[in-house]
Amino acid sequence: MNTSVPELIARVAADFPDRRAVRDPAGHLTYRELLAGAGHWERVLRAQGVAAGDTVAVCLPRSAVTLQAILGIWRAGAVFVPLDPSHPSHRWSFVVADCGARAVVCAGDADAGRLRAALPGPAGAGPAVLRVEDVAPNPSSGPVEGVAAEALPVEGSAPAYILYTSGSTGTPKGVVVGHDAFAQYVRCAGELYKGASGPAPWHSPLIFDATATALWVPLAHGGEILVVPGSDPLSGLEGLGLLLEEQREIGILKITPTHLESLAEWLGPEWTGNTIASLVVGGEAFRPDQALPWLPLCDQIVNEYGPTESTVGVVVAEVTDRHVDEGVIPVGHPLPGTEILLLGADDTPVAHGEAGELCVAGTQLADGYLNRPELTAERFPPHPLIPGARMYRTGDLARVGRDGELLYLGRIDEQIKFRGQRIEPAEIEAALNGHSEVVQSAVVLRSDRLVAHVVAVDALRPPRGQDLAAYLKELLPPGWVPQLFEPLDRLPVTHNGKLDRKALVQVTG
Template sequence: MKRPATLRQRDVWLAERAGHGGYAIPLTVVFSGKADVPRLRAAVEAVLARHPVLSCAVREEDGAPFLAPAAEPPRVLEGPVDAAEPFDLERGPLMRIGLEPGGDSCRLTAVAHHTVFDGESKSIFLRDLAAAYAGEDLPPLRDADLAAEEEARVAEVLGTAREFWKRRWRTPEPAALPFLDGPCPPDGPGEQIRFRLDADLDALGVTRFEAILASLQALLWRYGNTEAAIGVDLGTRADADRDRIGMFAAELPVFTRLRPDWTFQRLARSLRFEHGLRRDLRGLFRVREVPPTRAVSGITPGTALPQVSLSYRRRDAVPEFPGLTADVDWISFNGVGRGALRVVVADGPEGCDVSLQYQTAHLDRAAAERIAGHWRTLLAQVTAAPDTPLAELVDEPQPRHDTAVSRPPVTLVDLFEQQAARAPSAPAVVEDERTLTYAELDAAADAVAAALAGAGASRGSLVAVQADRSACTVIALLGVLKAGAAYLPLDPSHPIARLAFQLQDAAPAVVLTPKRLLGTVPVHDAPLLVVEDATSAGGDRKGARPEPADRAYVLYTSGSTGRPKGVEVGHAALVNLLLGVGERLGDQAGRTWLGLTSPSFDISALELYLPLVTGGRVVIAPEALSGDGAALSLLVKRHGVTHVQATPSGWQLLLDGGFDRPDVTALAGGETLPRPLADAVLARTRRLFNMYGPTETTIWSTCAQVTGPVTRPQVTGSVTIGLPLPGTTVHILDEGLRPLPCGVPGELCVGGAGLAFGYLNRPELTAERFTTLPSGERIYRTGDLARFRADGELEFLGRRDGQVKLLGHRIETGEIEARLLEHPDVSRAAVAVRDGRLAAYVVTAAEVSRAELRAHCAAALPSIMVPARFTALDALPLTPNGKVDRAALPEPAARPAAGAALTGTASTVREIVAEVLRMPEIGPDEDLFELGVHSLLITQIAARIRTRLGPDLPLHVFYDTPTITGLAAYADRLLAKEAV
């Protein structure tokens, strides 16, 4: 006789069809004594006869599951049965039983599918088995349509359930656990850690279940899960079915909002006495039979389940088997991990046995043991002192790094002048065929300082410098510092509107520019000084010398509110960075650095100044070579460059250009460094250092020397960001600025000598991002997620907010969104990163072309901040609290079809472009700039065309004919000329 499946059985059936596993429930009993095996086998048969559900299969009819007799009934086998062996739901049966007699013991193993068995079924099975073995008759169960009865009960409380979840439902967030590589899928191959809780839970004045649930909530909170959700198994048996084996269990989320000032006793008792979680638990119990998918719109079974779950069951003593002693494994494991962590507790007269289960692909055994250790420590703490504040639980000290240093009270100017005095005739700056000695550079900078003083700049002033990569810029920047002023570098490649904003916002005393860049300087009120005029006039430096406590430079970064912000960095911070990196790299005297980075990008200060304070030289990479990896590689070789610093994207460009210099020390930073790229760079250089640091902490804060392949890939597959530099401190903190245990993701906060003063003319923003810890230490909240590894090194895990990094540049998506909203037809806008490129999503009042939106952005934003793709939407997806749901933003709008297959040169060009853009299908006439091509990608494409086809395409071709067809046609023309 077939029966429709109940809601719980249907959920399991659907999950199994979706490819999820872990629905086998094993039970093992070892009988000590002389077991009557035929009698035991007959007892098993009696239990199977009383519970026909165990002899069923699950079949489908009109898209719905129902239970029907299996093709063959379950048989008692000799030998063990395997929990990992999958069940055939269509054929059945859904239980396997094995008996292993042997001497003075006998082992019974049973494995049942979750559609017909749950945790309470274990007790019912054993109770009936003991009764049958003792010779008792097992009465038949009432015949019932369980699905219909369940539907009636659900209908009765559905309104209550909707009201209950309306005030409480939140989509469970990914769990933060020590060393978790996540987020985890619903299930996967797993392992378990077993132990018995030795804490005196009864001393807390609450039930053991309440104590265990409260302790797990507290533990997750200490791991930084501010709104932790724990899936709790609740039984759904009706009173009439207390003796029925079957699937009568629901896993429902318990949401938690804890306060740091609570004690553990306050939390535990809130579950029992107060109008807090106890009310939620009581309400949850009343609506436990209603699946959340029925009560809350827009959720699916997969999104409804938290990543951490608790199965707690209080069991009675093992039933008596005449003449035998039965040892039951109540927490047998089926080998499948559920979510990030599943805690199974069997609470019996002997104590609480625990199985802590995890997915091995996302959590290793050492990490799981660490979690188990933290939990047991927490329980020991709170049972000994229930009034312990939550913030003091699992108070594990973070790795401490002795980075304290004593720096001399000097400025960059002092260090440079000392070096110039030691070796005045040594080369300092090389540009093309021109070389400036230390004496020449010192004199030229003095002349600029004198001219600035005459123009009104003095100690504490701010001087804007139109700065490209050139020897002239190095002279200008040093001249500003020698005048006692601070410099503000302006990038002449940026839109004129952005430069005008910076000048208006910063209000510099003087604007300084090379003669060739005069036409790129916006209209402004400050005096304008030309560098060449100042140096040709000569003159000794005038005015006060800078002091270590003075400001050295102001550098504008992207702003989350749409307004760029100027970071003020002091001389002491800059000196600490230069000396600290020099100490970490070692052997700096006389080294040659490549000046590769734009002066408006803060990392340029390291490659310009570190050689100048250690007796080395800097070789300026001409602007014309900035995107040509092959030419840059030749430049490095020709000048014997020993140190090259670049973003990971820049290193890819160099490698594509054939870079191979085994005597070069490589520095990478500004973006996540993928492991394969790190290995490739390491194979072609002498040493590789991975650097990390925001502008607000003066260029770099941590450093890791990359030495070889990792043994366990981390979340991003990247290398670590290492240890703090000298004079720097690092902390991993939760939202309340409390230190998190090792391995737990949190906000990376940086302190020490590298901290900037703050943001220019933005005291409210300075107060928000620069704060003071209870210890009195001033720190900067980076907004980056990181965690300490077991060896004390730092692992970068991404951003906490809308900030992203592309090509080493820190970009606030809010600034791009603000620019889009300035378009008269754009009412809503969101920007996200898709496939390594910026994608914009807009809601418009009228149809606006992608070209128009791109031009609108390009008029005020640097090219790196102009989205590559634009997608029009009717509305932006929102989270339940009304924020833009960036994860729900669709893939960018589809491009035109790739069209007919290409042959010859065009086929190879399309293959190259597809590799570089990571887009499998590209139309022959699609505008490459609309697909996200920029100058760096152009040079990568050109380098690969040169390698595979031979012709060297000039850069203007990419701008003149930016299509596959256009590039292939030009390449064919060059090939034809070569053939002639």
């Protein structure tokens, strides 16, 4: 069993109590202060009846206090469930009810009021809502005794966190990740990424599992978290740019290709950069032109691949000049403890060099989907070659290149990767079809825009796109609202009667 992530952080605090752990606009915390605050949150949660195995939802912006609260949840033996402050109340309500949260941590009167209104059940019967402003001030100092690793026993098979991803049926699904799988990733990343013990910008939301690289890998290896203020998925861009202009040294910068491209444009071609030890890119396909400006600015650029169901990242490739010159960046080789299978339609391995569905097996697999046993059985079937083992079907196509590295070829289903987010069009369509003036809809990705094709109740007077966008903003995360709404008399279908999404992508808007 791996030493758990909170145990690894506690060991750093015991060895280097006065090393700086977190810096945010409000100040900074040493490892001693980080762990002292975590212990305080543990006591607060236990006083609210939170016990081992309970779930605690966290709806907080990026801050040092947020990290203390999460560590306090783990110290209490509970399961961390992130909520995004920018998401609509409807989504908060679903997640809190689905995971059965014992408590919800938030900040400010506005979010507390929205949460109480959104919580399931009669007033006062649901989970406790804890505002950080109401929690007694976190201790700023104190002895490290009592926060050493041995004081934090965590069952490796116990869940560490639950992340909700887009669902193909229109309902989000919670991916349950155990402490062992989580620790395996953090340990492997710490060994591979040169900047693991250095300063790491935190600029992305907690609901992205990619954020784990920027937070828990550095903290488990004695690094420092540099908090970029804000909570919106891309609100960290300007703050991240300013930080890179001011910070002379960066350990790990974890970012999506789309965000990286925007960051390069924001900094401008005249920016010569500081030292970035490890630029880790993931979440969507990484193009050579996106990597090119960063090659002279980084000691190491890593293309990291992995769905949430396999705990952040399981396949990595160090990007070189050769990859850029050849015009293809591979996803690379599996991390230790991970097995990659490329399977054909009959679930038998494909021949070398042929395309197959990329399936993942090994120690980083998630436990499955919360409250979704049928979906878990479908997506985590038995390993075809090892009795008693499981694998995860990613839905991605890949093949092995001539140098033995995996090459990503695209999706075999209808899922969309949009600006680093994994989106099921069916979830947007289900929300859109609930509008009183919409009969049917279909959402596609076209030229880096989400486009919704809408069949209206009244074809002569279709609803305005701005009205549909306003309607969806109350139901969906901000980044999932289509940028364009196109009315159609009917949706195109294939010869066998299925929706023809390829035809929709080719429609000129």
